[in-house]
Amino acid sequence: MADRSSHDPLHDPLAGIAFDRVPPAGAYGAAGEPGVGVSTAEEPFIALAVARQGHAASVVERLRRALGVELADRPHAAIEGGTTVVGTAPGRFLVLSRSEPDLAGTLRAVLGTEAAVTEQGDGYVTFDLSGPRVPDLLAKGALVDLDPLVFRVGDAATTVIAHIGVTLWRTGETSYRLLVARSLEAAFTRFLIASGAEYGLRLENQGSGGRG
Amino acid sequence: MRIPCPYCGERDAHEFSYLGDATLVRPDPAAVDAQDSALADRFHDYVYLRDNPAGAHREWWYHANGCRQWVRVTRDTRNHAIAGASLAREPGDAA
Structure with missing residues (x-):
């Protein structure tokens, strides 16, 4: 995994990553214990x-x-x-x-x-988000109130986040699962990184950086 | 403006697209006066003429970025207050 937290991460955590490529696995943004973990490792x-x-x-x-x-x-x-x-x-x-x-x-x-x-297995990418700052991250892109007080474990919503259609549900106290159309994986991952950088974000994916 | 989708709950109007008057009924082309110009007039009204009420308006909204259902909404055109919403698949009043 590339460690991207060393070079000016808050300025632009996506510097040098082609906009049409899925960003590689690694740590983005603020150093230390990441406030948000993102994984597309599971493919149900x-x-x-x-x-x-x-x-x-x-x-x-x-x-x-x-x-x-x-x-x-x-x-x-x-x-x-x-x-x-x-x-x-x-x-x-x-x-x-x-x-x-x-x-x-x-x-x-x-x-x-x-x-x-x-x-539908080929149609969606599954994003598993976990960590104490996930609601703060999602609040930057969602039009729905996802505050843990009102969006309870098991609640689901089909909506738009950062202009991208998603179906999401809360799987646990600090974990959420999001389904995003596979062709929008790169764009949605960029939204997560740009919005999660201030909390520190650890990304786990297949990580070649070559997938479009 | 937030629209109370009967399935999804209250959602931002940006998730919807607007169609218009939900009270229009398509004239029956097989009506007895089918040869009559009155039928053509009724079709003209149905296709082209719209009221522009100041007050309660029943209208169609499509929840494109949510449950993808047509929703029948009763909205006050003066202040955007929404009195009720129901799914188009369920017949009946919105309010």
Whole structure:
């Protein structure tokens, strides 16, 4: 990992990084214990289930039984073991799994003709943010109140951060997970670094610096 | 201005795009007076003519950067106070 905290980090932590390349792994901004950790290391399997008209309640029930999650038709992330189900719209659920490679096929078998299921794993990059200053960082780009007092663990929102569409949810006391369209990984990582530099930010990604 | 999306909760108006009057009803082209010029007049009204009320206005907003649902909003055009919102997929009054 490159240590970028040594040369004038607060002035421009992104100096010398091409704007269309994903910034490499490393420490950015203020020195010392980082206030924000960012990782795109985990690449879960992702699929989207959209209930056909009139079948939302039944789809909720089928997902609940098949995946063992506490689920309702609202913007909330239900997490159970390696499986997460996030409500993104009425009757629409993003399902993430750590262990089920054929997630879309599994969901099709569970939901039958009651929902349209599409594979989304290639479409999104998963950003795991953790650390005491994450809410401060997100507040610089979000139009939604993400203060821990009102945005509780399990709450989810599909919104815009720094003009980039994201689906995010709070996974723990100081941890949040964000899904961003893969083609916007470089731009979103730059937002995180530019906004998180004052707190100190540690980035973990595949780090070649060559991905566009 | 913040719009109370029935699914997402209160959101900034920048997440939405505006369509306009939510009370318009498309005339039935198969109506009995289909040959009549009255039907053409009704279509003309439907396509082109809009009221510009000072006060309560029922209008469509599309939550493009959120749940991607059409929302029926009742807004006071004088002060932007919003009296209610409902999803377009659910029939009924906004307020």
